[in-house]
Amino acid sequence: MSRLADIYPADRVTLREVGLRDGLQLAQALPSTEAKRAWLAAEAAAGVRHFEVGSFLPAARFPQFADIDAMIAACDAAGAHSAALTLNERGIEAALASPVDELVCVVSATEAHSQANMRRSRAAAVALVARAVAERDARAPGKLVNAGIAMALGCSLSGDVAQDEVLALAEACLAAGADIVGLADTVGYAGPAAVGALCARMTALCGPRPYIIHLHDTRGMGVANAAAALDNGARVVDASLGGLGGCPFAPGATGNVVFEDIVFLAESLGHPTGIDLGGLRAARAIAEAAMPGEAFHGALHRAGPPANAHWRA
Amino acid sequence: MSRLADIYPADRVTLREVGLRDGLQLAQALPSTEAKRAWLAAEAAAGVRHFEVGSFLPAARFPQFADIDAMIAACDAAGAHSAALTLNERGIEAALASPVDELVCVVSATEAHSQANMRRSRAAAVALVARAVAERDARAPGKLVNAGIAMALGCSLSGDVAQDEVLALAEACLAAGADIVGLADTVGYAGPAAVGALCARMTALCGPRPYIIHLHDTRGMGVANAAAALDNGARVVDASLGGLGGCPFAPGATGNVVFEDIVFLAESLGHPTGIDLGGLRAARAIAEAAMPGEAFHGALHRAGPPANAHWRA
Known part of the structure; x- marks a missing residue:
């Protein structure tokens, strides 16, 4: 766990910028690679050390991630930690062949969403995590494997999600060798009571090993949910500059929880982030100029x- | 306390709509009285039972409140509880002569803000609460007297505010006969740790007597702060439809915490509000149409x- 502890220290709060990945998935006007690099560099200069820079997907269908190699290089040049989604075998192959620091596999909390979104069972998704770990061990032992559990706090297809099932999946991902597991409120169904309860159980399950909480502000609960997560032991929080990142299941909805607001929240709760709010303002100006049609929140x-x-x- | 307990039951959450007062203080385009009536009626039909309908101020300088009598009547016609600000002796006189249900006196948490904003000391402001109570007792015993403590969680002039001082002021207001005291984060300085700590102490001070928490979403903490307040015993929460209500001390800032989001929060925390979100949507459409230049949030x-x-x- 020593490499993990270097990247995600257990004794402090880490904020992961997911806007360059989650924030671009549904963007109307895609920013240029040059603008994305400038955005990343400005945010890194503000003290952000962790970026999801894209997703290993076919460039023809997902042009927003066609420049993923350039973004990994930009993250590396900024001295920050890069992560990218690997949604299938080909994505894992590409990630292992790239200099990306972290592979992000996705497992759905519900069978229905797993089948609809990824055309595989939850068990097959966990097996894919195990495969990513095995190939990582063999070929690129310095990389981390992250297993993100989508719909962990409510599912657009199945509705309520039992926390027992989420925790069993988290345990299965850890048993498969994932370095870190994420819990995602993908469609922003939860309030702080549910987030706090799930995080308390996850904290107990993970012990000293950090885990990630990934929140969407679809119903305005993002900051309150992050507070509940931090209060219950979560130490790694995903967020996006300006709350970029709509949801395909909630048209017009706000996106990820707003990075700037989460910095203020964390610091107000006594968790130093090392992030400068003035620097974030400069990064936001770059992102806003590069995505003129996009709604920025916060x-x-x-x-x-x-x-x-x-x-x- | 029986009348108080009828209006603000200690065993459930009450949400007060302050948009028709706080939300109009800085509005660019003032809605017509007809539109305000329709807005109030729609929100009352959605289940909202408590409205701040305006402020007793000179109509020439504050045209947004010139129709306060009509708004009190509209609130009464909707079967809801009406409250209005009484910032000086004349306001108290006018309120006592009107059918308004609740007088809202304002006391500043800091001496500097009290002098700058109301040209009186905090002690004089508490004395004004006592005067409102005495005149109410003599002339209109059915009305409630509310003492709102502005800048209770940070002051635009004095910065940090000691919670000891806020609690001493709250105690002084109660000793002066106020039926209910409000704690206002007027400029949105606080995070949930500060709000939770203050509310825990206020809950201990007030015992079974309810108090009000009034939050601004200036820095995105509104919902998280409301969650902390509810978790620490607050049972009356101010909010405004669409988060109307800018702040004179923070240009461009968001306003009050968003009513719709607070309904979702409270219900998700197990506090039934009796408020229908679809009905709020209809009320919001009326308010948005009536105030086309205004930013609506949430x-x-x-x-x-x-x-x-x-x-x-």
Whole structure:
């Protein structure tokens, strides 16, 4: 676990920027590679150390990720940790052949979503995690394998999701060798009570090993859910600059929880992030200019932190 | 306390709509009285029972509240509880002569803000609460007196605010005879740790007597702060439809915490509100049409609650 502890220290909060991946999945106007590089560089200069830079998918169908090699290189040049989605065998192959630091496999919390979204059972998805781990061990032992559990707090197809099932899946992913597991409220169904309860159980399951909480602000609960997660032991939180990232299952909905607001939240709860809000403002300006048709969300960026008070706990 | 307990039951959550007061203070395009009536009626039909309908101020300088008598009548006609700000002796006089159900006096948490905003000391503001109570007792014993403590979680002039001072002021307001005290994060300085800590102490101070938490979403913490307040015993929460209500001390900032999102939050935490989200959507459409230049916020209204899952705890 030593490499994992270097990347995701158990004793502090890590914020992962997922906007360059999740935020671009449904974007209307795709930013240029040059703009994405500038956005990443500005956010890295602000102190962000972890980026999901894309997804290993066919460039013809997913042009937003056609430049994934360039984005991995940009992340590396910025001295930050790069992660990319690997949704099938070909994605895993491509990731292992690339310099990306972290493979992100996805497992659905429900059988219905697993079949509909990835045309495989949950068991087959866990087996794919095991395969990624085995090939990583053989060919690129320095990389991390992340297993993200989609729909972990409610499913657009199946509705309620039993926390017992999510925890069993998390345990199966860890048993398959995943370095880190993520819990995703993919469609923003949860309130803070559900997030807090799931994180408390996940904290107990993982012990000193960190796990990721991935939240969407679809119903305005994003920051409250992040607070509940942090209060219950989560130490790695996904977010996106300006809350980029709509949801295919909730048209017009807001996207990921807003990165800037999460920095303020974490610091106010006594978790230093090492991230400069002024620097995030500069990064946001780049992203906004590069994606003129996109809705950017959040409140902190408008008001800035209190100028005359101690807002860090 | 029996009248108080009828209006603000201690054993359930009450949401107060402050948009017709706080939401109009800085509005660019003022809605017509007819539109405001329709907005209030639609929200009342959705189950909202408590409205701040305006402020007793000179109509020439505050045209947005010139129709306060009509709005009190509209609230009464809807069978809902009406409250209005009374910022000075004349306001108290006017309120007592009107059929409004609740007088809202304002006390600043800091001496600097009290002097700058109301040109009186905090002690004089508490004395004004006592005067409102005495005159109410003599002339209109059915009305409630509410004392709202502005800047209770941080001050645009003084910065940090000691919770000891806020609690001492709350105690002074109660000793002056106020039926209910409100704690306001007027400029949205706080995160959930500060809100939770203050509410825990306020819950201990007030015992079975309810108090109000009034939150602004200036830095995106509104819903998280409301969750912390509810988790620590607050049972009356102010909010405004679409988060209307900018802040004079934070230009461009978002306003009050979003009513629709707070309904979802409260229900998800196991607090039934009796409020129908579809009905709120209809009310919002009226308000949006009446205030075309205004920014409406929130996320729940776009996505709606999960259609296929139990989102109420």
